[in-house]
């Protein structure tokens with residue numbers, strides 16, 4: 001198969017969908033890999049390293065999109081890339097379609113086969129291609145939040161760790177999954193007082209087991225959420241219902257009760273955001289805005305800022321799936337691998353992920369059946 005990797009174009013998106021090691025693995029399996037010049041620079045991989053491993057370098061994204069049978073990316077395509085979609089092309093990348101009606105329509109209208117990293121799901125419910133980036137973003141959420149709490153950044157001037165004789169800051173995390181657990185790890189490491197809310201009692205039990213008495217776990221309902229949000233210096237949004245638009249759990253009246261200069265980092269922004277006062281996506285270049293005296297951060301590609309770590313962590317898990325799709329074709333790969341089949345989002349002009357379809361008002365159809373009809 002011919003596999004193409006264009007350079008990412010989202011603001012400060014420095015990740016790349018393949019490392020030279022990934023190119024080597026795909027070329028050894030008999031595939032041809034096209035890489036856009038300088039696509040790996042932001043992650044510390046020069047063009048020469050890709051050439052050495054067998055890639056063909058192309059100067060422009062258009063050539064790659066047009067020639068490739070499968071395009072590997074990191075972030076969801078932006079409007080300037082929609083024109084490259086075509087019937088028969090496989091697109092393998094993060095998609096986060098639930099809050100992206102226009103992108104979904106472009107995928108549906110074009111007939112492209114779109115597989116989303118974030119909905120590939122193992123039988124135990126885990127999301128193997130989301131986990132590493134959630135680990136990164138959860139850890140980053142605390143270091144970013146700690147910085148934003150500094151007075152010159154608009155924060156209230158609280159040091160999360162406190163100092164001897166002065167109490168630490170309060171970190172409240174809504175959603176105790178991968179992002180939440182990694183944020184808790186960092187915040188506890190700093191010495192902050194940390195509360196995690198989740199609506200899954202088994203998850204809270206697990207967190208209590210691994211962190212012991214150092215972490216406060218609370219069942220997430222509107223009563224307890226209001227109490228926790230009010231006292232938070234740093235509030236981290238980390239809920240997910242796979243595929244679906246994030247539920248707006250933290251209401252505007254809760255944010256209004258937060259102290260002046262408190263900080264919200266809504267990691268769940270890529271699925272539309274979990275906090276009512278998050279009404280826009282921000283960028284690494286312009287990451288915050290203030291509402292009700294609270295600093296809001298809503299960057300949807302947080303790991304792009306630590307691209308070296310993130311590219312290595314992401315490609316560790318994506319390349320085996322790319323190899324399977326390239327080796328078997330998407331139809332057989334989806335038949336053979338149910339986790340991969342769950343990653344199908346759009347096939348033959350149909351939205352095939354039920355949660356995405358529900359969020360956007362489409363009638364979902366079965367992805368593998370759609371592929372069979374399509375002959376993909």
Ligand SMILES: NC(=O)C1=CN([C@@H]2O[C@H](COP(=O)(O)OP(=O)(O)OC[C@H]3O[C@@H](n4cnc5c(N)ncnc54)[C@H](O)[C@@H]3O)[C@@H](O)[C@H]2O)C=CC1
Pocket residue numbers: 118130131133134135137174175176177178179180197198199200203220238239240241246247249266267268269270271299300301302303
């Ligand atoms: N902004 C960024 O750059 C990045 C964003 N993310 C996003 O972070 C979000 C969280 O991801 P993960 O931690 O991997 O998901 P996860 O599935 O591991 O955890 C989500 C948690 O939310 C909980 N939850 C669901 N509904 C809830 C409710 N109504 N009340 C309380 N808890 C609820 C679940 O029980 C689960 O424990 C996702 O939207 C993911 O895409 C991940 C990486 C980077």
Ligand SMILES: CC(=O)C(=O)O
Pocket residue numbers: 075094130133134270300301302303304
């Ligand atoms: C998962 C996601 O949104 C990211 O890695 O950018």
Ligand SMILES: [Mg+2]
Pocket residue numbers: 255256257258259260292293294
């Ligand atoms: Mg206020």
